[in-house]
Amino acid sequence: MALAQGKFYTIDDIYSLPEGSRAELIDGQIYYMSPPSRKHQDILSFLHLAIGNHIANNNGECKVYPAPFAVFLFADDSKYLEPDISVVCDRNKLNDHGCSGAPDWVIEIVSPGSRPMDYYMKLSLYRSAGVREYWIVDPMKQTILVYDMEHDSAPAIYSFADTIKANIYEDLWIDFRKLDL
Numbered sequence: 097m098a099l100a101q102g103k104f105y106t107i108d109d110i111y112s113l114p115e116g117s118r119a120e121l122i123d124g125q126i127y128y129m130s131p132p133s134r135k136h137q138d139i140l141s142f143l144h145l146a147i148g149n150h151i152a153n154n155n156g157e158c159k160v161y162p163a164p165f166a167v168f169l170f171a172d173d174s175k176y177l178e179p180d181i182s183v184v185c186d187r188n189k190l191n192d193h194g195c196s197g198a199p200d201w202v203i204e205i206v207s208p209g210s211r212p213m214d215y216y217m218k219l220s221l222y223r224s225a226g227v228r229e230y231w232i233v234d235p236m237k238q239t240i241l242v243y244d245m246e247h248d249s250a251p252a253i254y255s256f257a258d259t260i261k262a263n264i265y266e267d268l269w270i271d272f273r274k275l276d277l
Contacts (some may be wrong), residue, residue: 107173113253118164121176129178130209135235135277139205140180142275143233148181149266158185158200159265166194167202169225177218180205180233183264198225201264206234219243229263240272 104124113119118129132140133160140162147160168173181276183201184190202222204214214232222230228246233239243249244263254260256275262268 107168107176112174118178121174122221125215128227130207130226132207136180136205136207137237138277139233139275141183143203143270146270147181147262147268150265154267156216157187158183159187159190161195165197168194168196168197169221170191171196175225177221179203179218187266198222200227200229200231201262202227203231203233205233206236208236215241223270235277 102260105126106124107121110119110121115185118131120127120129121155144160145186150156151158151160161184163180164178164203167177167179167182169177171264175277179202181201181203182195182199186197189195189197189199194246204218206211206214219230219232223243223245228244230243230245232241232243234241240254240256240258240260242254242260242263244251244252246263254272256272259273260267260269262270
């Protein structure tokens with residue numbers, strides 16, 4: 097939820113938040129995030145392990161980061177996000193603060209309070225920043241919306257009963273039937 101607009105917030109305000117606070121910064125507004133549910137964390141762990149194991153087993157160049165992980169989408173620091181999962185293949189984008197620029201693949205797991213952000217605002221931001229692939233995993237609907245932005249394809253809709261190919265890899269398939277919720 098955005099704070100009332102009486103002030104234009106900056107990255108310094110994000111860094112000044114109390115320890116343990118999670119928030120994102122978009123064009124001068126701070127958006128606080130509520131603590132994730134157990135189901136959210138189960139999905140996050142499942143995906144993080146599947147992607148991380150694929151990278152490790154194939155001596156991949158990419159790195160996978162679960163939230164909280166700082167992503168500065170643009171050089172001006174006006175857009176600071178903490179995607180649920182970020183896959184970064186260009187290691188030159190990585191620094192001690194997180195990722196400067198667009199990750200190659202971003203996954204957001206929808207929470208009741210994040211629905212408009214994940215489906216609309218973040219989709220637009222990730223597309224304009226150059227994210228190659230964006231997944232929206234919705235536990236309430238048990239759907240996965242896959243945007244292959246690198247190829248400008250129409251979004252594909254899957255269910256938790258499907259096996260889904262990660263478009264940034266030739267050989268990574270994630271079988272959501274193995275997700276134990």
